[in-house]
Amino acid sequence: FIAHDLAVVRHFCHRVAVMYLGKIVEIGDRDTIYTRPQHPYTRALLSAIPDVTTLGPAGRIRLTGDVPTPLNPPSGCRFRTRCWKATDHCATEEPALTTRNDGGQLTACHYPESGPVGVPTGEPVEVSQ
Numbered sequence: 001f002i003a004h005d006l007a008v009v010r011h012f013c014h015r016v017a018v019m020y021l022g023k024i025v026e027i028g029d030r031d032t033i034y035t036r037p038q039h040p041y042t043r044a045l046l047s048a049i050p051d052v053t054t055l056g057p058a059g060r061i062r063l064t065g066d067v068p069t070p071l072n073p074p075s076g077c078r079f080r081t082r083c084w085k086a087t088d089h090c091a092t093e094e095p096a097l098t099t100r101n102d103g104g105q106l107t108a109c110h111y112p113e114s115g116p117v118g119v120p121t122g123e124p125v126e127v128s129q
Contacts, residue, residue, distance in 0.1 A: 007049045010034055018042045021070045021078040024097060028105030038100055038112035040083050077110070085111045 001012050017027040026039040037043045044061040065082040068074050074081050080090040097108045
């Protein structure tokens with residue numbers, strides 16, 4: 001089931017794969033992806049799901065920067081130009097899709113996060129293009 005609406009995906013799928021510019025950046029069982037996303041892009045997508053129990057944009061991760069073209073993606077991590085955790089390492093080496101926990105969740109990130117979705121940790125870092 002392919003969709004851009006993660007609120008709908010949650011009701012249809014037992015396993016979820018999140019893609020950015022044509023590459024899988026995170027994959028795992030539904031409950032783990034929705035409660036403990038590790039890739040910054042997954043966290044941003046999940047933070048955009050409307051929550052009727054809260055008012056306003058609290059906890060919403062707003063991505064900055066332009067979306068790169070898939071015809072000429074950035075070097076290293078494809079998400080680095082919009083990621084608040086990016087470093088020079090992200091510009092030079094593409095992260096491998098690696099198992100990060102006992103639940104079989106795979107994440108392609110040099111600096112994966114843990115814990116529930118919320119405001120991202122760390123400030124944006126300037127990286128060379």
